[in-house]
Amino acid sequence: MGKTYALYRRELAYYFQSPVAYAVIAVFVLLAGYFFYNLLGYFNLTSIQAMQNPLQARSLSLTTSVLQPLFGNMSAVLLLLLPLLTMRLFTEERRSGSAELLFTYPVTDWNVIMGKFLAAATVYGVMLAMTLPCPALLYYFSTPETGAVVSGYLGLFLMGITFLAMGMFFSSLGDSQLVAGAATFGCGLLFLIVGWVTPFVSPGVGAVLEQLSIVRHLDAFARGVIDTNDLVFYANITVFFLFLCARVLDSARWRS
Amino acid sequence: MIEVTGLTKHFGPRTAVDEVSFSIGQGEIVGFLGPNGAGKTTTLRMLTGFLPPSVGSARVAGFDVDTQSMQVRSHIGYLPETVPIYRDLTVAYYLDFVGRLKGMPRARRRERTAEVIHACGIEDVFQQRIGTLSRGYRQRVGLAQALLNDPEVLFLDEPTVGLDPRQIVEIRDLIRSLAGRRTVVLSTHILPEVSLLCRRVLIIHRGRLIADARPEELQSHTGDALRVDVEARGELAAVRAAIESVEGVASVAGLDSAIAGIVRLRVAADSGADPREAIAATLAARNIGLRSLVTASVTLEDVFVQLVTREN
Numbered sequence: 001m002g003k004t005y006a007l008y009r010r011e012l013a014y015y016f017q018s019p020v021a022y023a024v025i026a027v028f029v030l031l032a033g034y035f036f037y038n039l040l041g042y043f044n045l046t047s048i049q050a051m052q053n054p055l056q057a058r059s060l061s062l063t064t065s066v067l068q069p070l071f072g073n074m075s076a077v078l079l080l081l082l083p084l085l086t087m088r089l090f091t092e093e094r095r096s097g098s099a100e101l102l103f104t105y106p107v108t109d110w111n112v113i114m115g116k117f118l119a120a121a122t123v124y125g126v127m128l129a130m131t132l133p134c135p136a137l138l139y140y141f142s143t144p145e146t147g148a149v150v151s152g153y154l155g156l157f158l159m160g161i162t163f164l165a166m167g168m169f170f171s172s173l174g175d176s177q178l179v180a181g182a183a184t185f186g187c188g189l190l191f192l193i194v195g196w197v198t199p200f201v202s203p204g205v206g207a208v209l210e211q212l213s214i215v216r217h218l219d220a221f222a223r224g225v226i227d228t229n230d231l232v233f234y235a236n237i238t239v240f241f242l243f244l245c246a247r248v249l250d251s252a253r254w255r256s
Numbered sequence: 257m258i259e260v261t262g263l264t265k266h267f268g269p270r271t272a273v274d275e276v277s278f279s280i281g282q283g284e285i286v287g288f289l290g291p292n293g294a295g296k297t298t299t300l301r302m303l304t305g306f307l308p309p310s311v312g313s314a315r316v317a318g319f320d321v322d323t324q325s326m327q328v329r330s331h332i333g334y335l336p337e338t339v340p341i342y343r344d345l346t347v348a349y350y351l352d353f354v355g356r357l358k359g360m361p362r363a364r365r366r367e368r369t370a371e372v373i374h375a376c377g378i379e380d381v382f383q384q385r386i387g388t389l390s391r392g393y394r395q396r397v398g399l400a401q402a403l404l405n406d407p408e409v410l411f412l413d414e415p416t417v418g419l420d421p422r423q424i425v426e427i428r429d430l431i432r433s434l435a436g437r438r439t440v441v442l443s444t445h446i447l448p449e450v451s452l453l454c455r456r457v458l459i460i461h462r463g464r465l466i467a468d469a470r471p472e473e474l475q476s477h478t479g480d481a482l483r484v485d486v487e488a489r490g491e492l493a494a495v496r497a498a499i500e501s502v503e504g505v506a507s508v509a510g511l512d513s514a515i516a517g518i519v520r521l522r523v524a525a526d527s528g529a530d531p532r533e534a535i536a537a538t539l540a541a542r543n544i545g546l547r548s549l550v551t552a553s554v555t556l557e558d559v560f561v562q563l564v565t566r567e568n
Contacts, residue, residue: 002356002359003356003357003359006356009353010342010345010349010353013349014344017344096342097336097338098342100306100336101334101336101401103305103306104304104305104306104329104332104334105329105357106327106329106358106359107357108326253306253307253308
């Protein structure tokens with residue numbers, strides 16, 4: 001535990017002593033703010049029109065017109081940004097040779113994996129927290145559904161965690177940050193769009209693909225629904241990639 | 257303290273370390289000598305628990321390196337060949353980090369940090385970022401992290417490579433001061449370093465252990481005949497004839513000379529003979545100006561050539 005914490009602290013210090021965390025967080029907050037402004041402005045416009053049209057007014061809701069698309073947009077930005085947080089985690093240790101020293105200390109592979117993973121998750125948590133002024137503004141001017149806000153953020157956080165686990169796995173494979181980053185992006189994107197083909201593949205395959213779709217699971221959260229099915233999905237993918245990462249670290253020792 | 261039996265490491269079809277066996281007792285400083293690529297680093301990596309052996313076993317500080325890797329790792333200190341330390345950290349933060357990873361409680365970390373920064377002479381740079389330090393200081397930080405847990409066994413892989421002469425002397429003094437309680441395995445390809453620090457040398461070549469001897473004994477591997485380099489003023493033929501006439505001289509070979517009128521010769525004596533004074537006297541008698549007469553030092557190359565030829 002103490003060892004995992006030491007690795008966590010060291011990794012966190014790296015993120016916040018270098019421009020990495022600040023750059024990624026700044027870009028994310030800027031884009032999230034822009035999306036929010038755009039969605040809210042559009043909602044405002046339709047609301048004014050709806051004052052003449054009671055039928056339209058009834059179908060207007062902050063959850064479906066602002067929160068849901070906001071979380072969707074954020075997930076696309078995260079797909080681009082989160083690989084930047086994880087791509088150096090193991091590649092850098094390999095390249096500089098510090099992995100050799102690290103694995104002659106009395107620490108287990110899981111100490112190292114969890115230390116690094118939790119540090120990346122912390123940076124990501126801070127990143128999401130920085131966008132909280134957006135829903136706060138909604139509370140100031142209106143009454144959004146608290147359930148939808150909370151579950152939306154939970155879903156977004158869990159989705160990001162799976163990207164981080166994916167990124168850790170790809171960074172454990174080699175010593176090139178660029179390759180690790182690109183592979184993470186590709187893999188994440190595939191998980192986002194895997195559901196697109198469901199209408200024209202056989203129903204059996206379609207059902208499986210739909211279950212694998214990150215978007216589908218995120219949608220449920222964004223609507224305000226916390227389903228164990230979705231929780232288990234994210235937990236499974238995360239654990240799966242962390243496990244693969246541990247296997248890679250172990251096998252690298254045999255091959256090297 | 258270290259028991260190695262039949263240790264072997266394959267990388268695919270290549271055998272990096274081939275059935276190496278030796279044992280090292282407590283408090284010994286042992287030189288691990290060999291040319292680059294001989295398998296020194298791979299052996300050290302297996303002994304430190306970084307790589308598992310393909311065949312064979314090794315016990316360090318009483319624990320098996322493969323099955324009890326964690327216990328082995330807590331009893332050793334390791335300085336890899338390239339000191340791979342995190343450039344973004346200060347020395348203080350780095351040593352604290354290493355102490356935590358080595359599972360040392362806070363009080364002990366503090367106490368040992370004070371000791372190692374004094375022993376390694378890095379008090380001045382304690383608050384500096386490692387990336388800003390010179391090569392010599394970085395090497396000492398590397399040594400400090402290896403010593404932090406007060407290890408029973410210390411593995412040092414080429415600790416003086418890339419240092420300036422003054423730093424080399426300092427690091428060697430430091431290593432010598434560790435002698436006694438601690439077992440030190442020092443990997444190097446510099447023969448004088450071994451003679452200075454170690455009382456025992458293991459020579460590894462193409463993954464195989466080809467010698468286990470005291471440094472003085474290495475000399476005899478090149479044949480027990482004395483070899484002398486002579487520099488004299490005069491004609492090559494005349495000088496040569498003069499030296500060859502001395503009793504106890506087995507052969508004379510010419511060496512390059514940069515100065516006109518000066519000849520340099522390498523003289524090999526008969527086994528057991530010491531014709532140095534006779535050579536000086538003969539040259540003086542024939543009116544040849546003797547400029548220097550030096551016992552040729554045994555180089556690592558000589559030792560290798562001898563050992564490898566004997567192997568074949």
